[in-house]
Amino acid sequence: MFANDSRQLIGPVAVIATVACAEFSAYALGTWPSSSILWYLNLEVFRPVEYSFGFEEKLVSGGLAQSLCLVVSFLGLICTGLIIKSRFLLALASNLSLLYSALLLLACAVANNPFVQTSSKLSGLWGPSFLLAAFVFLGSLLSSAESHRGYWREIFP
Secondary structure, eight states, rough: OOTTHHTTTTTHHHHHHHHHHHHHHHHHHOOOOHHHHHHHIIIIIIIIHHHHHSSSSGGGTTTTHHHHHHHHHHHHHHHHHHTTTHHHHHHHHHHHHHHHHHHHHHHHOOOOOSSTSOOOOOGGGGHHHHHHHHHHHHHHHHHHHHHHHHHHHHHHH
């Protein structure tokens, strides 16, 4: 394993964990609809994950198609990159996780501000969903910066 591989994996693993926890929370809510903590997690914490996949997921039977595709593709990139010791695949996974985490921040802004308002309020961003999206973004930014730093070190020794 390379020296900076563990830091490159922070972003993709954070995205995988966030999407998997959001899907598990939605599944658990379907199983135990009377649980108040599951309602809180689904409506307050993991709301941007639903908005990040858009409304096309509602049209697909099963409902897991897009999130499962995202998780499997990240796991595939990570596992293949670690097995064949390819820095490119790990860098690709970290940069794609940065793109998804930026989309998650945008989805947080959309989820916390109603569409009927003419202007968005910054006070609507502060909440558990924003903190989750911000932590995922910071982890992805760190892993993406680490992958870029590794390539710059190889180019300019």
